[in-house]
Amino acid sequence: MYGRTTLRILSSRATFHYRSVERFYCAARPGPHYCRGPAMTCPKSVLGCRETYFWHSHGFHDFRYQAYEDRTSVIEEPLDPFSLVSDELSAIAKRLRLMVVAEVPKLALATECFFRMGAQGKSFRAAVLLLMSKALPMPLPQMTADGVFICLKELDARHKCIAETAEMIYVAGRLHDNVLDDAETNCVMGSLNSVMGNKLSVLAGDFLLSRAFVALANLKNTEVISLLAIVVEHLVSGETMQMTTSLEQRRSMEYYLQKTFYKTASLFANSCKAIAFLAGQTAEVELLAYNYGRNLGMAYQLIDDVLDFTGSSSSLGKGSLSDINKNIVTAPILFAMEEYPQLREVVDRGFGNRSDVELALDYLHKSRGLDRTRELAAEYADEAVKAIEALPQSDDEDVIKSRRALVNLTGRVITGTK
Amino acid sequence: MYGRTTLRILSSRATFHYRSVERFYCAARPGPHYCRGPAMTCPKSVLGCRETYFWHSHGFHDFRYQAYEDRTSVIEEPLDPFSLVSDELSAIAKRLRLMVVAEVPKLALATECFFRMGAQGKSFRAAVLLLMSKALPMPLPQMTADGVFICLKELDARHKCIAETAEMIYVAGRLHDNVLDDAETNCVMGSLNSVMGNKLSVLAGDFLLSRAFVALANLKNTEVISLLAIVVEHLVSGETMQMTTSLEQRRSMEYYLQKTFYKTASLFANSCKAIAFLAGQTAEVELLAYNYGRNLGMAYQLIDDVLDFTGSSSSLGKGSLSDINKNIVTAPILFAMEEYPQLREVVDRGFGNRSDVELALDYLHKSRGLDRTRELAAEYADEAVKAIEALPQSDDEDVIKSRRALVNLTGRVITGTK
Numbered sequence: 006m007y008g009r010t011t012l013r014i015l016s017s018r019a020t021f022h023y024r025s026v027e028r029f030y031c032a033a034r035p036g037p038h039y040c041r042g043p044a045m046t047c048p049k050s051v052l053g054c055r056e057t058y059f060w061h062s063h064g065f066h067d068f069r070y071q072a073y074e075d076r077t078s079v080i081e082e083p084l085d086p087f088s089l090v091s092d093e094l095s096a097i098a099k100r101l102r103l104m105v106v107a108e109v110p111k112l113a114l115a116t117e118c119f120f121r122m123g124a125q126g127k128s129f130r131a132a133v134l135l136l137m138s139k140a141l142p143m144p145l146p147q148m149t150a151d152g153v154f155i156c157l158k159e160l161d162a163r164h165k166c167i168a169e170t171a172e173m174i175y176v177a178g179r180l181h182d183n184v185l186d187d188a189e190t191n192c193v194m195g196s197l198n199s200v201m202g203n204k205l206s207v208l209a210g211d212f213l214l215s216r217a218f219v220a221l222a223n224l225k226n227t228e229v230i231s232l233l234a235i236v237v238e239h240l241v242s243g244e245t246m247q248m249t250t251s252l253e254q255r256r257s258m259e260y261y262l263q264k265t266f267y268k269t270a271s272l273f274a275n276s277c278k279a280i281a282f283l284a285g286q287t288a289e290v291e292l293l294a295y296n297y298g299r300n301l302g303m304a305y306q307l308i309d310d311v312l313d314f315t316g317s318s319s320s321l322g323k324g325s326l327s328d329i330n331k332n333i334v335t336a337p338i339l340f341a342m343e344e345y346p347q348l349r350e351v352v353d354r355g356f357g358n359r360s361d362v363e364l365a366l367d368y369l370h371k372s373r374g375l376d377r378t379r380e381l382a383a384e385y386a387d388e389a390v391k392a393i394e395a396l397p398q399s400d401d402e403d404v405i406k407s408r409r410a411l412v413n414l415t416g417r418v419i420t421g422t423k
Numbered sequence: 424m425y426g427r428t429t430l431r432i433l434s435s436r437a438t439f440h441y442r443s444v445e446r447f448y449c450a451a452r453p454g455p456h457y458c459r460g461p462a463m464t465c466p467k468s469v470l471g472c473r474e475t476y477f478w479h480s481h482g483f484h485d486f487r488y489q490a491y492e493d494r495t496s497v498i499e500e501p502l503d504p505f506s507l508v509s510d511e512l513s514a515i516a517k518r519l520r521l522m523v524v525a526e527v528p529k530l531a532l533a534t535e536c537f538f539r540m541g542a543q544g545k546s547f548r549a550a551v552l553l554l555m556s557k558a559l560p561m562p563l564p565q566m567t568a569d570g571v572f573i574c575l576k577e578l579d580a581r582h583k584c585i586a587e588t589a590e591m592i593y594v595a596g597r598l599h600d601n602v603l604d605d606a607e608t609n610c611v612m613g614s615l616n617s618v619m620g621n622k623l624s625v626l627a628g629d630f631l632l633s634r635a636f637v638a639l640a641n642l643k644n645t646e647v648i649s650l651l652a653i654v655v656e657h658l659v660s661g662e663t664m665q666m667t668t669s670l671e672q673r674r675s676m677e678y679y680l681q682k683t684f685y686k687t688a689s690l691f692a693n694s695c696k697a698i699a700f701l702a703g704q705t706a707e708v709e710l711l712a713y714n715y716g717r718n719l720g721m722a723y724q725l726i727d728d729v730l731d732f733t734g735s736s737s738s739l740g741k742g743s744l745s746d747i748n749k750n751i752v753t754a755p756i757l758f759a760m761e762e763y764p765q766l767r768e769v770v771d772r773g774f775g776n777r778s779d780v781e782l783a784l785d786y787l788h789k790s791r792g793l794d795r796t797r798e799l800a801a802e803y804a805d806e807a808v809k810a811i812e813a814l815p816q817s818d819d820e821d822v823i824k825s826r827r828a829l830v831n832l833t834g835r836v837i838t839g840t841k
Contacts, residue, residue, distance in 0.1 A: 181625050184602070204666060207599050207625060208659050211632075215655035218636055222649040230648055231640040237633035241626050248622060 086410035086417070090135040094128050097169050104216065130175050131168040133273060133301065133414060137280045137294055138164035139407035142397045163283050166220055170233060171276040173217040178240045180210035228282055232275040239275075243267030247333060252353050255334050256342065262303070269309075270302025293392045297411065300389035305418045307382035310335035311375055312421055314366075329365060332356050336381065338365060341374030379419065386415040504828035504835070508553040512546050515587050522634065548593050549586040551691060551719065551832060555698045555712055556582035557825035560815045581701050584638055588651060589694040591635040596658045598628035646700055650693040657693075661685030665751060670771050673752045674760065680721070687727075688720025711810045715829065718807035723836045725800035728753035729793055730839055732784075747783060750774050754799065756783060759792030797837065804833040 087094065138161070184203045214237065221230045246254075246264040254260040266274075277298030281291040314337055316324040328335050332355050342348045348368040351361050369375065393408050505512065556579070602621045632655065639648045664672075664682040672678040684692075695716030699709040732755055734742040746753050750773050760766045766786040769779050787793065811826050 181629060184621070184625055203602070203621075205663075207602055208663050208666070211599060211655065212659040212663075214629075214632065215652055215659055218652035219649060219656060222645045222652050225645040227640050227643040227645060227648070230645070231637060234633055234636035234640050237629065238637060241630040241633055245623075245626055245630075248626070 084406075084409055084413050086136060086413050087132055089139070089407060089410050090132055093135050093165060093168070094131055097131055097165060097172065098128065101169060101173070128172055129305075130171045130272065130276070133298070133411070134168040134171055134276055134280055135164070136407050136410050136414070137277050137297070138168075138284070139403055140393065140396065140411055141281060141284055141286055141290060141294070142399055142404070143401070160284060163224055164280055166224060167229070167233075167276055167279050167283065170217045170220055171236075171272060173213040173220075174233065174236055174240070175272060177210040177213040177217070178237075178244075180206045180213070182244060184210075224283070226283060229279045232279045232282070236272045236275045239267040239271035243269075243271075255352060256339070256349060258336070258339050261334070261336060261339055265303060265306045266299070269306035270299045273298035273302035273305070290396065293395050297389045297392040300385040300387075300392065301415055301418060304382040304385040304389065304415065307336055307378050307385065308419055308421050311337060311378050311382070314369065314375060317421055326362070326366075329356055329362055336378040337369055337374040339374075340377040341365075341369045341372035344372040344374070382419050386419045389415045502824075502827055502831050504554060504831050505550055507557070507825060507828050508550055511553050511583060511586070512549055515549055515583060515590065516546065519587065519590070546590055547723075548589045548690065548694070551716070551829070552586040552589055552694055552698055553582065554825050554828050554832070555695050555715070556586075556702065557821055558811065558814065558829055559699060559702055559704055559708060559712070560817055560822070561819070578702060581642055582698055584642060585647070585651075585694055585697050585701065588635045588638055589654075589690060591631040591638075592651065592654060592658070593690060595628040595631040595635070596655075596662075598624045598631070600662060602628075642701070644701060647697045650697045650700070654690045654693045657685040657689035661687075661689075673770060674757070674767060676754070676757050679752070679754060679757060683721060683724045684717070687724035688717045691716035691720035691723070708814065711813050715807045715810040718803040718810065719833055719836060722800040722803040722807065722833065725754055725796050725803065726837055726839050729755060729796050729800070732787065732793060735839055744780070744784075747774055747780055754796040755787055755792040757792075758795040759783075759787045759790035762790040762792070800837050804837045807833045 184206050217233065218230070221233055224230075243264050243266075246260065246267065250260070274295045275298070278291050278295040281294035286294070310328065312324055313326065313328045313335065314324045329338070334352055338348070338352065342352060345368045348365060351365050351368070354361055356362050356365065390412050393411050396408065399405060399408075602624050635651065636648070639651055642648075661682050661684075664678065664685065668678070692713045693716070696709050696713040699712035704712070728746065730742055731744065731746045731753065732742045747756070752770055756766070756770065760770065763786045766783060769783050769786070772779055774780050774783065808830050811829050814826065817823065817826075
């Protein structure tokens with residue numbers, strides 16, 4: 006779980022592995038399009054700061070977490086972030102199931118996926134968004150386009166709609182990804198696809214997408230619709246980038262991080278921003294919400310890519326290796342390639358045969374690839390924590406608790422216990 | 424092409440075959456959800472009127488068309504409806520191509536589909552919508568949600584956006600349908616899918632959908648976003664209904680017509696309504712635009728189902744038989760079943776072997792199934808013409824010409840020369 010260890014600031018041991026990341030951030034364009042790309046905020050050291058850390062059991066991140074807890078003087082009892090929003094999460098799950106079962110009975114199997122995923126992943130995206138909605142400063146009274154004031158209860162309903170929509174878009178993306186991958190994986194969605202077939206999976210994905218946009222349109226806020234439409238576009242861009250890469254792109258950390266933003270972090274970032282936007286927060290708070298989501302999402306995917314090699318704690322240190330078996334190059338291999346340039350040839354050959362996969366795994370385990378990926382994830386998680394810390398001060402106990410929960414989530418993400 | 428024959432009102436020969444259709448319309452619920460279902464308007468005889476027609480070479484419809492031309496006193500020269508909007512159609516095609524090629528080069532193949540389909544189908548949906556935008560009465564000055572007045576030029580751009588979006592949604596649906604059908608057809612989209620593979624087809628469809636919603640969100644009109652989101656939902660519902668039917672549903676004209684509305688007519692109906700809504704037309708005019716689109720769409724699909732058996736004029740009377748080969752029961756077979764109840768057993772067996780297909784085709788050609796489908800299409804086309812006729816009078820020559828073009832399109836649809 007979430008161990009309490011100490012941050013140890015030592016020498017400049019951790020700087021070298023950010024070279025490729027730095028290249029990426031230098032290449033990324035600044036400007037007003039901050040909601041479209043991953044370049045807005047990034048780990049401090051990446052921006053040239055000389056602070057360096059010794060990585061040990063996620064100690065760096067734990068320290069920040071503890072510091073935050075001390076500062077906010079919240080009771081020290083262990084916090085389960087999901088318990089704070091468990092009622093809302095159940096309500097969302099129930100509403101989604103009813104909607105699909107009632108309206109397109111033939112797609113009812115797709116609802117199963119919601120529940121099986123919900124049970125496994127605890128509707129992670131919805132939980133983040135519901136917590137974000139509670140963590141923001143008390144909003145100013147809001148008015149719709151029709152000039153009607155929105156009360157807090159109504160705002161709450163609108164936030165739940167964003168959480169629901171984000172889950173729908175996420176599951177739709179997964180359903181379509183699994184069609185693309187011929188449902189070869191043995192994960193929940195994969196087995197669902199093999200039961201219901203590609204036909205129904207594509208349709209169920211389309212149904213969820215259309216429902217998401219119908220629900221969003223009912224919010225009567227075109228900015229929010231834009232944000233979520235961009236998420237869908239990013240999901241496609243990310244998947245396309247993953248599918249069709251040149252040799253050079255496959256070796257590039259920049260390309261990998263861009264793809265990771267599109268495939269995973271954009272949904273967190275833009276839907277967190279939508280939560281803030283709907284609540285009538287300032288542009289600064291919107292940006293902090295966006296940065297929390299973006300950095301959390303990046304950390305989430307990096308750790309997911311580590312777990313693909315190592316497995317979760319329950320799987321005795323053995324991952325499914327689904328990425329490498331699908332010829333997808335992720336951060337651990339990219340970092341390993343920096344230490345062992347001879348791995349590049351293996352990567353270039355495309356993991357078409359078993360011996361190349363074994364060879365790559367040998368290099369990976371000899372290298373610091375996995376640790377460096379975890380370190381990078383921790384940097385992103387730290388940026389996410391900073392975004393929460395930078396929110397306007399609040400004395401409201403619920404707000405403080407929700408912020409603590411959001412910080413806690415970053416810890417769960419980097420320890421893979423989400 | 425568009426022959427000039429005469430309407431012959433004879434005896435009550437055509438009434439019996441509307442029984443099942445009547446059942447459908449009785450079952451459909453009335454109420455405020457007129458944009459969601461096909462029950463709003465329908466051929467007169469279906470609603471119980473005893474007017475009956477003798478079908479011969481689409482004469483009934485030609486008569487209405489000629490009558491409309493006489494009344495509006497527009498010059499009698501042949502009219503090519505596409506020529507009225509050819510510049511806009513080219514601009515849309517160009518913009519769509521640039522968009523896809525520039526932003527997701529790997530999906531560039533998908534743009535080819537736009538052009539090949541555009542060349543064959545003359546971007547039929549976009550043409551209908553551009554003509555509708557010119558056929559409406561001069562709009563009142565419009566204001567956006569931000570309180571900015573929209574000039575006519577801006578309205579024109581917004582209408583083009585709807586036309587573009589409708590094409591994108593249509594092509595996205597086709598790409599996904601073809602994935603579902605394992606690209607077994609040899610049509611343009613089918614061969615595209617077989618070239619680019621299921622993976623890219625699903626992604627290209629998703630990309631187009633997300634782009635459509637980004638573009639719609641930029642219009643800052645949530646009503647319009649709702650209308651188009653409902654279209655996507657209907658496309659899914661229609662495809663699901665087609666894929667997964669019980670024996671009883673397969674024999675039901677009601678079920679077939681509902682599915683046809685969802686799969687084809689809803690896009691025409693709701694996007695025509697969106698055109699009227701954006702132009703600030705009255706609710707009555709919105710409804711007329713919707714009814715034109717809905718009835719044109721129903722006619723379009725019915726004739727498409729006929730052509731699947733007979734082929735177009737260029738294919739020497741032989742259709743691709745793709746529906747029956749995919750075990751999809753359409754109107755011609757349903758009408759034939761009313762005349763030859765013994766066909767029901769063959770339908771129930773599911774066309775799994777060649778001899779059953781041959782047997783069904785024998786019954787079909789002995790029956791009036793194809794003619795009755797054409798008659799029903801003509802009824803819908805007639806309702807579409809009535810919607811145009813009911814628009815507020817205008818002396819504007821461009822408006823008159825555009826209405827004539829919309830009427831002409833109904834003729835092209837029922838003669839299969841669209």
